[in-house]
Every structure is written in C-alpha cells, then in structure tokens.
Amino acid sequence: MNKKIFTMLLEELPTLQAKGILDKDNSERLHNYCLDEMATMPKCNQMLHMLLGVFATLLIVGGIILIISFNWDMMSVGNHLLIGYLPFLLAILAGGYVLLKYPDNVGARESAALVVGGCGASALAVVSQCYQTLGTTTDFLMVVLIFWLFLILIFRSFALGMAYALCFAWVVSEINDNLPVIIIVNLLFLGILPFMIREIFIDANRWRSKITQVTFMLIATLWYVQMSDHTLHQTTMIPVGVMYILLGLLLSERCRWNLLTPIGVIMVMTNLCLVIVDRCRGVSEISPEFIVSNVLLLIGMAYIIWKKRCCETYLALLPLLLIVGQFIVADKKSYIVKSSVFFEFVAMGVFAAGGIILLWLGYRRRSFGMMNFGMLLLVVLVLTKFLSLSGDYAVAGIIFIAFGVVAFIINYLLQKTTRKAAGEK
Amino acid sequence: MNKKLRLIIYVVICLAFLVVVSQKVYLAQQAKKYGQSYKFRIYGYDPRDIFRGNYLLFNFENWWELAAACREANYEKGETLYWIITTDEKSNISSFSRVTKELPQQGAYIKVKYNGWGIDPPFDRFFINEKRAAAAEKDFQAAVRRKEAYAKISIYNGFAVLENIYCGDEPLVKN
Numbered sequence: 001m002n003k004k005i006f007t008m009l010l011e012e013l014p015t016l017q018a019k020g021i022l023d024k025d026n027s028e029r030l031h032n033y034c035l036d037e038m039a040t041m042p043k044c045n046q047m048l049h050m051l052l053g054v055f056a057t058l059l060i061v062g063g064i065i066l067i068i069s070f071n072w073d074m075m076s077v078g079n080h081l082l083i084g085y086l087p088f089l090l091a092i093l094a095g096g097y098v099l100l101k102y103p104d105n106v107g108a109r110e111s112a113a114l115v116v117g118g119c120g121a122s123a124l125a126v127v128s129q130c131y132q133t134l135g136t137t138t139d140f141l142m143v144v145l146i147f148w149l150f151l152i153l154i155f156r157s158f159a160l161g162m163a164y165a166l167c168f169a170w171v172v173s174e175i176n177d178n179l180p181v182i183i184i185v186n187l188l189f190l191g192i193l194p195f196m197i198r199e200i201f202i203d204a205n206r207w208r209s210k211i212t213q214v215t216f217m218l219i220a221t222l223w224y225v226q227m228s229d230h231t232l233h234q235t236t237m238i239p240v241g242v243m244y245i246l247l248g249l250l251l252s253e254r255c256r257w258n259l260l261t262p263i264g265v266i267m268v269m270t271n272l273c274l275v276i277v278d279r280c281r282g283v284s285e286i287s288p289e290f291i292v293s294n295v296l297l298l299i300g301m302a303y304i305i306w307k308k309r310c311c312e313t314y315l316a317l318l319p320l321l322l323i324v325g326q327f328i329v330a331d332k333k334s335y336i337v338k339s340s341v342f343f344e345f346v347a348m349g350v351f352a353a354g355g356i357i358l359l360w361l362g363y364r365r366r367s368f369g370m371m372n373f374g375m376l377l378l379v380v381l382v383l384t385k386f387l388s389l390s391g392d393y394a395v396a397g398i399i400f401i402a403f404g405v406v407a408f409i410i411n412y413l414l415q416k417t418t419r420k421a422a423g424e425k
Numbered sequence: 426m427n428k429k430l431r432l433i434i435y436v437v438i439c440l441a442f443l444v445v446v447s448q449k450v451y452l453a454q455q456a457k458k459y460g461q462s463y464k465f466r467i468y469g470y471d472p473r474d475i476f477r478g479n480y481l482l483f484n485f486e487n488w489w490e491l492a493a494a495c496r497e498a499n500y501e502k503g504e505t506l507y508w509i510i511t512t513d514e515k516s517n518i519s520s521f522s523r524v525t526k527e528l529p530q531q532g533a534y535i536k537v538k539y540n541g542w543g544i545d546p547p548f549d550r551f552f553i554n555e556k557r558a559a560a561a562e563k564d565f566q567a568a569v570r571r572k573e574a575y576a577k578i579s580i581y582n583g584f585a586v587l588e589n590i591y592c593g594d595e596p597l598v599k600n
Contacts (some may be wrong), residue, residue: 073554073598081450088446092439099432116439124446129552131453132587143445150438154431 006034052408059404066397077130084126091119099154113157117148138174141167142184149191158208161195165215168192172222189223453586460581461533462588463510463519467576468569481551481565481590481597483576487520492543495524502541507534507583518575536583548576548587553597561597568592 010031017027068083075083091112098105098112121144128140148164151157168188175181199212469483491508500506504526510533511522524537524544537544553561568574568591575591590597 069554073557084446088443092443095439096432096435099428099435103428103431120439120442120446127446127449131449132548132551147438147442150434154435154438 006038010034056404056408059400063397063400063404066400070397080126080130084123084130088116088119088123091116095151095155109155110157110159113151113155113160114163116155117144117151117160117163120144120147136174138171138181141171142181142188145171145188146184149188152192152195156195158199158212161192161199162211162215164192165196165219168219169222172219185223189219192219452584456579456581456584456586457588458581460579460584460586462577462579463512463533464517464575464577464591465519465521466572467574467590469565469574481553481561482549483551483574483590484549485521485546485576488543488546491521491524495539495544496542498524500526500539502539504539506537506539506544508537508544508547509534510580533580534583535580535585547585548578551576551587551590551597564592564595565590565597 013022013027013031016022017024022030072080095112095116098108102108124140124144145164145167148160148167152161152164168185171188172185175185196212196216200209200216466486467483468486469481495506506524506526507529508521509523509525509529510519512519519533521535535547537547565574571593573591573593577588577591577596578585579588
C-alpha cells in the first residue's frame, strides 16, 4: 500500500467509527498502524527539498567563489590567508558542535563533514597558491585525502566518501613507481574499503548502496590496474570483472537489483569483444588462459541469468553493439564525435534536458533514484560550466547566485504546495 | 565509538591538519623575513591545474646539466642533497652551481632530494589569476626568448620561497 491509501484510510476512520463499522479500540489500532507504516515510508518530498537545498547552496557558494576570484589580485597575502583560514576554523567549530549535539542527525553529519573537508582542502590550496609551494595536484590530493579519510570515519559521511573516491581515482591514476607514494595510496585504498563495503551491504536496495557500487568499481579498477603495473587494457579487466561478478553474486542473495554483476559482465564482454576484434585484425593472439577464463565467466553469466533472474545482465549486450557499431561507422562518422558542436550543444542539451526530465518524472513518480540521477546530471553540467568559464567571473558569479536563489524559491513553493496538499497551515 | 572519543579524535585530526597547513605559512614567512633574495634565470610555459587554477610552469636554466651531474655521481634515490647557489656579481643573477651531499658550512643553498634520475626543482610553478594568465604567458614567453625571465627567491636556512617572477624588470604580480 502506498502513502495515499494510508492517508485516505486515516481520513475515513472517524466516519467508519461513527457509522459503527469499527469500534473505538479497532479504530485506534488501525490509526496507530497507519501512522507507523507511513513513518517507515521514504519521504520523497523531504528528499527533493534536501536536494534542491543542496543544489541552491552549491550555486550560491560557487557564485561567491567566482566573485572572490574576480577580486583576488587586489587583495594582500594576509587577506588571502584569512579567506583560506577563517572558513576552515569556523567549519572545525561547527563540525565539533554537530558531533556533540547532533551525532545521530544524518543531514547535519553529512553537511559538517563536507564543509570541514572542503574548507580544509581550500585552506591548503590557498596557502599553496600564496607561497607558490612546490607540488603536483596528486601531492595536494594525497594530503587532503588523509585528512578526509578520518573525517569520513568520524562523521560516517557518505557524500565525503564519494568525493574521496573520485579524488582517489585521480591520485591512483597519476602515481608512478615512487615507493612511499605507493604505500600511501595503498593505505588510502585500504582505509576507505571498510566504509564502502558497509555502505554496499548495509541496505543493498538503497540508491546510496548502488552509487557506492559504481564508485567502488571505479576506484577498485584503477587501483588494481595501477598496482599491477599495467595500463588499462583487456587482460587486466578479466580479474577485475571476476571480482565484480563474485561480489555481485554475493549481493544478489540480498538484493536482486545490484549493479556490480552487470558491470562485471559488461567488462568481461567488452574485453572479449575487443580481444576478438584484435584477433581478427591479427593484432594479438588469444592465449589458452584467456579462453578458459572467459568460458568460466560465460558459465557464471549463464548461472546469474538463470538462477538469479538478473535481467540487467542483458545490458552486457550494449557494449557489444557499441563496439560493432564503432567498427562499422568508425571511418566515416568519427568526425561527429570529435566536433566541438557535438560537445557544446548536443551533449550539454542532453544533460540539461535529461536532468530536468528525470527530476520531473522522479517527483511525479516519487522515485528517489530518478531524482538523484536528474540532480546528478544537472550538477555535472553546472560543474563543467564552472570549471570552463571563459567569460567575466563577476557576471558568472551573479548568474550562479541568481540560479541558486531561483532554486531556493522553487524549493519554497514546492514545500508550500506539499503542505497545502497535506492540509497543514 | 563513543561520543567523547569521536570528538577527541576529530579535534586531534583537525589540529594536525592545521599544523601541516600552518607549517608552510611559517616557513615561508621566515624565509621572506630573514632570508636573502636571489634572482635565477628561468624558462617555461602556461598550463592549468584543475583544482588550483592557472599557473606558469617553469624550470631553472641549468637544471638539466645538474640532473645529469647527479646521475653521474650515482646518488641513491631519495637521498637529501644541497644545491649550492652562486651569484654573478656583475649581472646580479644567481644560478645553481653544483650539488653536494654534505651540508654547506657557508653560502646559500637549497635542500633537495634526488629522485632517481635528477632533482625535483624547489619550485616549478607560479600561480596566476586566470583572467591575467593569457597576457602573463605572452609577456613571459617574450622574456624567455630575450633571456630576461627571472624567478626571485628568498632563502633562509635551506628553505626557499618564491617571491615573484620577473619579465625583465617588471614583476608578473604587482602587489
């Protein structure tokens, strides 16, 4: 039963009691039952308000950053340091307050972890810039990640965990054969593993778990590839694919819809197709180990499809089609993909339209997954525009703030509509 | 983990990170206040750092020769070395004359590490505001061609801080 039915039932209870269909005790029991059931249901509207709130905050913060950046050269080193340190010190205090007063409030913990982690990283970046300190982006991220790792564990923050994973992907893809760096990267990977595994297993049906699955896939692949001293190529994808399939099988005992299994299958199938294509062109040989491992994987796939009824496994056909398609049109139409028109207009249009449609559909159907993806597409679009702004910072900053304010207004109106529908004042 | 322990760990971690950040400020301020300034001839170009913005990537003029000398000397990877600085009295331009394993008793030097095939230079980038990056890159390239691109560095007890980049007599960042 959905929330609407429970609400209708609650509304009907006094009438039913008045007509003598239900006695007082039964009416109370039914009333309590409905309230309990409704309390355990996901609060879709709250989620939307939270997402819009985060989105609006991001836009306003982005706008403020752009305006500061516009005036940056006119400020002294002291002012630069103040801009770096002050938010960090305030964030530390706010984080401590959250740990003391609201240790069980998920929203407060997530926000505090993000703010403390972000302000810490920006303080280090500002100091590095002020004194022109030596060091690559990878060095910078390694210092920040050590700090973030502790914050993630202390605040149990999912959002910072995901940011950590993305930065880790950057770090691990840039490492060389420097032993201390390899040791640090390994420790960073091992440090985040318990958190990610907990997130995947704690409730495999949540989108949080599914996002963690994809993130895990990203960092585990890069980590594996770099640590085995290979570049990302077909043979290294086989064991990684096996790892995903095994973990996916393990998860599918708890949850039929998991992403690791299809992703593992996609990787293996892609790998298989690429090797076959290479073989057809006479570029590489197919070794006996390769044949054996792929036959085993195909058996594994057949088992998953047959026993677990994991229909997403059919997604494995997509890369196959993609590769075949690429080979058919590669010579004639590759200029379309390379064209700047494609990226500037088509890709951005798809992102924006996709984001808005998903948000709308998600709201209508009360689906968090759709809304999350919609927000994700829009955030990606905003971030890419933020990082590639070619115009005036001050104008761009004002546009960002204006969009943020609009998002807040939409949030307020939605909240008002929801309250009205619920009969609240 | 109980609330108090969590809070204590949080405070310790935040303080440790603050110390790491502040140590950079402290050392740089010491070098600026008490250190001596040197001008080195440099060359370079203008890439972009996605997290930290635009910067000029540069290198010191005789860096390759010193890297080759280090390889010939068979230093161990990760070994601490000292770059000795000499200044030409006529032009007032400094350069790294040689590398040594022993801590120099007099004269200016910079502490560096041997990376297996050369030395990571003490500085290799100069951050610059994005809106000025294109013009700065143009001025910088012209100065490199005229051999008039310099890095002004303050050194104190082997710790160096980059003060500014000069194209001829003009500093790249004015304030």
